[in-house]
Amino acid sequence: MEHSFSWSTASPPHGQAGWHLVLAGLPATDTRRLQTLMRGYGHRVSIAQGLAEVRAQLTEAPVDVLLLGETGAPTLLDAMTLSASGRAAPACICLIEEDDACARITFGNWRYDSGQRRLCVPGGPEVELSPAESRLLLTFLDHPGAVLSRDALMSVAHGQGFDAYERSIDLLVSRLRQKLRDDARQPRCIRTVRGVGYLFEGM
Incomplete structure (x- = not known):
């Protein structure tokens, strides 16, 4: 180009x-x-x-x-x-290229290529996210510091009308935390807001 x-x-x-x-x-x-x-x-x-x-x-x-x-x-x-x-x-x-710039996002020590759904940290291996994990991460990145409800996150991750137990979004968040090396007991990126949902602080 x-x-x-x-x-x-x-x-x-x-x-x-x-x-x-x-x-x-x-x-x-x-x-x-x-x-x-x-x-x-x-x-x-x-x-x-x-x-x-x-x-x-x-x-x-x-x-x-x-x-x-x-x-x-x-x-x-x-x-x-x-x-x-x-x-x-x-x-x-x-x-x-402009399209590449839109697809590549840097937050904290992480770099995320949303086109390839690949997450990496300098000096470390690449981690591939599932489509649902990718949509969840992008939603968090679009709303840093905002408390997002479980219903809202489930709609983003799985689409409107997804028929599943509320706990499914918790499991999805848990998998994303693991790939971000984020400890749920002392979170650096995704914090649980009891009774409401989650808040992203990883910027």
Whole structure:
């Protein structure tokens, strides 16, 4: 996918030198267009191919902006950890397709891909949610801090007119808690509101 670029504010503050930008993981057409555009504003532009080159760029010279495509996203963590070594971390911008942005949600330490129904935490394995678990999680994410009744959650998870005992939503919440590694006795994400329903606090 190609992106449209029009940065009228792409100049550094008056009196300051141009920025150093590193481009990584972008389509070739985007790379060429950005390189021409940003050099026209007087900025230094470096191109990195692969994780090793990105790391080299970040450690060899100060970098002001790290502009990443989908395949460059894993380098975000490396960029941020540079600040611990005494060098300011660059601003990180990741360009992804709009549909992908809508499908991917980050909350707490978790990242959820609703299109694939896959839940993951950095450094951990991916966990697949069932369709009902996915609808339940998305409902919680849409209403953080709000108390949601069991009836409302059951309608979302199973559809209107679902003929089941009220306890079925409790079992569904229990399964989602397990996948979120959330302890019902000391919840960090989903809290039980006795006699009413549940409240999501995992943002």
